[in-house]
Amino acid sequence: MLPLLIDDAARPEHEVGDGLSTVNQDVRLDNRILDLRTSTNQAIFKLEAGVVHVYRRSLERRGFVEIHTPKIIPAASEGGANVFEVSYFKGSAYLAQSPQFYKQMAIAADFDRVFTIGSVFRAEDSNTHRHLCEFIGLDFEMAFNYHYHEVLDVIGELFVELFKGLQQEYADEIKTIDRQFPCEPFRFLEPSLRINFSEGVQLLRDNGVEMGDEEDLSTANEKLLGKIIRQKYDTDFYILDKFPLAVRPFYTMPDPDNPKYSNSYDLFMRGEEIMSGAQRVHDPEFLIERIKHLGIGNESYSYKKSLIFSISIPFTCKLDPNKMKSYIDSFRYGAPPHAGGGIGLERVTMLFLGLNNIRKTSLFPRDPKRVSP
Amino acid sequence: MLPLLIDDAARPEHEVGDGLSTVNQDVRLDNRILDLRTSTNQAIFKLEAGVVHVYRRSLERRGFVEIHTPKIIPAASEGGANVFEVSYFKGSAYLAQSPQFYKQMAIAADFDRVFTIGSVFRAEDSNTHRHLCEFIGLDFEMAFNYHYHEVLDVIGELFVELFKGLQQEYADEIKTIDRQFPCEPFRFLEPSLRINFSEGVQLLRDNGVEMGDEEDLSTANEKLLGKIIRQKYDTDFYILDKFPLAVRPFYTMPDPDNPKYSNSYDLFMRGEEIMSGAQRVHDPEFLIERIKHLGIGNESYSYKKSLIFSISIPFTCKLDPNKMKSYIDSFRYGAPPHAGGGIGLERVTMLFLGLNNIRKTSLFPRDPKRVSP
Numbered sequence: 001m002l003p004l005l006i007d008d009a010a011r012p013e014h015e016v017g018d019g020l021s022t023v024n025q026d027v028r029l030d031n032r033i034l035d036l037r038t039s040t041n042q043a044i045f046k047l048e049a050g051v052v053h054v055y056r057r058s059l060e061r062r063g064f065v066e067i068h069t070p071k072i073i074p075a076a077s078e079g080g081a082n083v084f085e086v087s088y089f090k091g092s093a094y095l096a097q098s099p100q101f102y103k104q105m106a107i108a109a110d111f112d113r114v115f116t117i118g119s120v121f122r123a124e125d126s127n128t129h130r131h132l133c134e135f136i137g138l139d140f141e142m143a144f145n146y147h148y149h150e151v152l153d154v155i156g157e158l159f160v161e162l163f164k165g166l167q168q169e170y171a172d173e174i175k176t177i178d179r180q181f182p183c184e185p186f187r188f189l190e191p192s193l194r195i196n197f198s199e200g201v202q203l204l205r206d207n208g209v210e211m212g213d214e215e216d217l218s219t220a221n222e223k224l225l226g227k228i229i230r231q232k233y234d235t236d237f238y239i240l241d242k243f244p245l246a247v248r249p250f251y252t253m254p255d256p257d258n259p260k261y262s263n264s265y266d267l268f269m270r271g272e273e274i275m276s277g278a279q280r281v282h283d284p285e286f287l288i289e290r291i292k293h294l295g296i297g298n299e300s301y302s303y304k305k306s307l308i309f310s311i312s313i314p315f316t317c318k319l320d321p322n323k324m325k326s327y328i329d330s331f332r333y334g335a336p337p338h339a340g341g342g343i344g345l346e347r348v349t350m351l352f353l354g355l356n357n358i359r360k361t362s363l364f365p366r367d368p369k370r371v372s373p
Numbered sequence: 374m375l376p377l378l379i380d381d382a383a384r385p386e387h388e389v390g391d392g393l394s395t396v397n398q399d400v401r402l403d404n405r406i407l408d409l410r411t412s413t414n415q416a417i418f419k420l421e422a423g424v425v426h427v428y429r430r431s432l433e434r435r436g437f438v439e440i441h442t443p444k445i446i447p448a449a450s451e452g453g454a455n456v457f458e459v460s461y462f463k464g465s466a467y468l469a470q471s472p473q474f475y476k477q478m479a480i481a482a483d484f485d486r487v488f489t490i491g492s493v494f495r496a497e498d499s500n501t502h503r504h505l506c507e508f509i510g511l512d513f514e515m516a517f518n519y520h521y522h523e524v525l526d527v528i529g530e531l532f533v534e535l536f537k538g539l540q541q542e543y544a545d546e547i548k549t550i551d552r553q554f555p556c557e558p559f560r561f562l563e564p565s566l567r568i569n570f571s572e573g574v575q576l577l578r579d580n581g582v583e584m585g586d587e588e589d590l591s592t593a594n595e596k597l598l599g600k601i602i603r604q605k606y607d608t609d610f611y612i613l614d615k616f617p618l619a620v621r622p623f624y625t626m627p628d629p630d631n632p633k634y635s636n637s638y639d640l641f642m643r644g645e646e647i648m649s650g651a652q653r654v655h656d657p658e659f660l661i662e663r664i665k666h667l668g669i670g671n672e673s674y675s676y677k678k679s680l681i682f683s684i685s686i687p688f689t690c691k692l693d694p695n696k697m698k699s700y701i702d703s704f705r706y707g708a709p710p711h712a713g714g715g716i717g718l719e720r721v722t723m724l725f726l727g728l729n730n731i732r733k734t735s736l737f738p739r740d741p742k743r744v745s746p
Contacts, residue, residue: 002706033703036482045484049439066422068509068718070737071444071492072457074745084445086468087458088506089498093744095459102737105746109409111418119444119492125462133461136441326746330406333375345441364443364475371466372447373478373699 003031010038012180025359032364032373040180043173047166048349048361050173052117054165055138055343058158064113064140069102071095071119084123084133095121098342101327103141104280108335115140120344125368129357130272130347134366138348141340148253148263148279151339152239155267155277156192159237163188166352174353183354186236186269193229193238197261200240203228214260216247226271241265250290253279253339263339269351277341284331291321376404383411385553398732405737405746413553416546420539421722421734423546425490427538428511428716431531437486437513442475444468444492457496457506468494471715474700476514477653481708488513493717498741502730503645503720507739511721514713521626521636521652524712525612528640528650529565532610536561539725547726556727559609559642566602566611570634573613576601587633589620599644614638623663626652626712636712642724650714657704661694 009023016022028035035041056066072086073096084095096102099116106114120137144150163186167174174185201211204225217225229238245254245262255261264278281287321328349361359365364373382396389395401408408414429439445459446469457468469475472489479487493510517523536559540547547558574584577598590598602611618627618635628634637651654660694701722734732738737746 033478033482034706036479036484042483045440046438052439053433060426065419066425067418067736068492070507070739072494072507072739072744085460088744089496089741091744105406106409106736109406110415111409117490119441121445123462134443134445330746333407363440363479366443366445368462371445371461371464373703 002034003027004034006034006037009035010040010180012182014182025357029359029365029370030373036363038180039176043176044349044353044355044361045363047170047173047177047353048345050166050170051162051345051349051352052136052138054162054169055158056115056117057165058161059113059115059140062113062154064115064142065111067103067106067111067114067116068118069096069099069106069116071121082123084121095123097122099137099139100141100340100342103139103340104338105327105330107141107143107338108282108330108333112336113140113142117345127368130350132344132346132358132362132365132367135347135358135362136345137342138345139340139342141338143336143338148337148339151277151279152194152241152265155265155275155341156194156239159192159267160188160190162348163237163352177353181353181355186352186354187230187234188237189233189235193233193235194241195229195238196242197240197244198242200225203232214244214246216244222268222273223271226268230271236270237268239265239267248278250294251278251280251287253281265341267341267343269348270354272347272351274347274351275341275343277339279337279339282331282335282337284328287328287331288321291324375407376400377407379407379410382408383413383553385555387555398730402732402738402743403746409736411553413550416549417722417726417728417734418736420543420546420550420726421718423539423543424535424718424722424725425509425511427535427542428531429488429490430538431534432486432488432513435486435527437488437515438484440476440479440484440487440489441491442469442472442479442489444494455495455497457494468496470495472510472512473514473713473715476512476713477711478700478703480514480516480711481655481703481706485709486513486515490718500741503723505717505719505731505735505738505740508720508731508735509718510715511718512713512715514711516709516711521710521712524650524652525567525614525638528638528648528714529567529612532565532640533561533563535721536610536725550726554726554728559725559727560603560607561610562606562608566606566608567614568602568611569615570613570617571615573598576605587617587619589617595641595646596644599641603644609643610641612638612640621651623667624651624653624660626654638714640714640716642721643727645720645724647721647724648714648716650712652710652712655704655708655710657701660701660704664694664697 004023004027008021009028011020011022013022072093074093083097086093086095098120099118103114103116116139118137119134121134124131142151204221207228209221230236242255242261243264244260248262248264253263255263266273267275281290346358346361350358355361377396377400381394382401384393384395386395445461445466447466456470459466459468471493472491476487476489489512491510492507494507497504515524577584577594580601582594603609615628615634616637617633621635621637626636628636639646640648654663719731719734723731728734
């Protein structure tokens with residue numbers, strides 16, 4: 001007897017009942033080979049390939065060069081929390097939580113515009129619908145001439161091209177998936193909506209939320225803001241710019257006009273964060289100053305947003321400039337001002353399709369409880 | 374003072390002397406940001422991006438779907454040698470030596486033709502010009518209808534498109550690199566040259582080499598054969614088909630017409646192996662039979678070629694069907710006959726350009742002695 005029936009695995013949830021059943025997530029994943037044979041799953045992974053394809057095409061058109069960054073990194077990197085340790089010959093090393101430092105080093109090495117697509121590792125014990133311990137990061141970084149909004153303009157265009165490309169070139173796949181997992185089509189504006197963090201806070205306050213100016217958004221408030229913005233602007237995608245400096249990592253460039261804020265941004269799809277990016281501090285002395293300001297005296301430095309993007313996590317990082325020497329040194333011979341970001345492939349696919357679990361968009365997902373098949 | 378001068382780093386080796394110096398490899402890598410600023414290095418990494426671009430374009434044109442396979446794999450996988458161990462929450466896991474089992478599982482899940490581009494990890498203490506502990510694998514796998522030569526035909530076409538694409542679309546980069554590292558242009562035939570292993574052995578014997586029919590090629594003999602074939606056929610690229618079964622991994626399909634041989638192949642560029650592939654055993658009972666034949670009684674089973682492709686390593690694998698359950702089970706619900714392979718990006722770039730060290734084609738290389746920057 002088969003461990004699951006394709007008919008059950010392919011049944012829309014609203015048709016379950018009257019003796020008709022579905023297959024729960026763990027049974028599906030334990031028997032992934034069979035589960036993947038449904039036309040829904042075939043379509044999901046074709047569309048996911050499409051996300052990478054369209055995204056990469058858009059970047060290459062704009063002169064971004066594809067690079068490959070190491071996943072095994074030395075101990076002295078971004079702090080010790082939430083990283084997987086690896087035995088490396090007689091010593092030990094860690095799995096990269098993000099390619100960020102390396103793509104920035106490529107910018108310092110005069111690559112101008114780079115992107116990289118690869119595995120990202122997070123040793124977080126997060127058992128939610130949207131966290132994985134291993135996922136695919138689509139990262140990019142670019143030098144700019146005058147203002148980091150040049151980069152935000154590119155990001156806005158990239159996502160418009162992504163959503164359009166998917167809806168036009170993958171219409172059949174979307175239709176197939178919609179039969180099993182019905183969902184309102186993804187809505188977006190052209191150009192992309194961009195509002196300041198403080199405007200977002202104001203919208204929340206107008207809707208009864210109490211929060212401080214320099215407080216980060218909770219997950220609940222992110223979702224609420226997504227709903228408010230959907231009603232007001234008719235879009236499932238928007239960019240929130242100018243986050244409070246206090247809630248962003250040490251390498252984030254402060255806003256020169258207002259030191260309480262920073263040149264950093266988050267992107268949202270259907271009320272969930274899919275990317276967190278920023279202009280980076282590219283002056284080594286200022287970088288050390290920021291590290292000292294945040295790290296020394298405070299003993300450890302905690303911020304809610306991930307070091308990087310695409311996943312919001314509580315993160316405590318013992319900051320010490322000596323441990324970040326090669327990163328800081330990469331800016332010593334001159335580096336252009338630059339900004340970037342990265343998205344989590346599985347999360348973008350999930351939210352574009354309005355699916356309820358990131359395990360649906362990972363071929364063989366890895367979470368704290370699952371490392372097989 | 375700068376740790377290295379761009380002028381020195383960019384100087385062709387034949388111009389060194391008379392007070393003019395170059396920069397040794399370790400100093401370059403210790404100061405990679407500066408080293409990468411030479412126009413040669415800029416061109417090398419643009420061409421490397423081109424390898425991925427052209428290869429992917431060729432696969433997508435042929436209906437291959439891009440997938441992403443986990444890099445963190447459970448203990449019970451391909452045997453314990455040469456793998457990096459990872460702490461995974463309260464247990465431990467390993468870094469994948471190849472995406473092979475997962476791309477095969479995608480084929481068993483009806484994906485028909487898949488490819489994947491991602492990091493591959495080898496914990497080998499090999500300090501040579503062509504080994505890395507972490508590299509980028511460009512892997513593909515496809516179902517076929519009647520004969521695995523359908524797959525070899527596709528592989529041959531892929532590489533012709535790759536070499537043509539690089540020479541046509543990246544001519545400027547090749548010219549720039551050639552100024553610092555002069556090299557004869559890469560030569561290839563259309564269609565690609567394909568000869569049987571036994572013919573290769575005969576060519577070697579005609580040139581004084583003594584070797585048995587079922588013996589694998591040593592690295593020295595690989596290089597010699599590359600030279601002989603270059604002289605005889607005027608090509609730097611060829612496919613050697615029908616390797617002796619005895620020197621291939623357990624999942625290799627035996628040749629139905631001659632049980633001493635197998636439906637497996639290696640690809641060579643300038644006399645060095647860049648890919649090892651095969652038709653895989655897709656019948657679970659036969660797979661168990663092969664494992665038992667090779668594993669039990671022999672205690673451990675040793676073969677020179679890597680489990681996978683792209684890197685030749687001595688490998689000892691304690692074979693036990695229980696440890697490969699999820700892999701074997703993936704064929705239990707029916708799987709089409711299939712074959713595939715994968716190339717190491719850095720090695721292909723190195724050999725196409727005729728460079729002498731794989732560290733020249735890895736942005737931030739990882740070897741047994743280097744895990745930084």
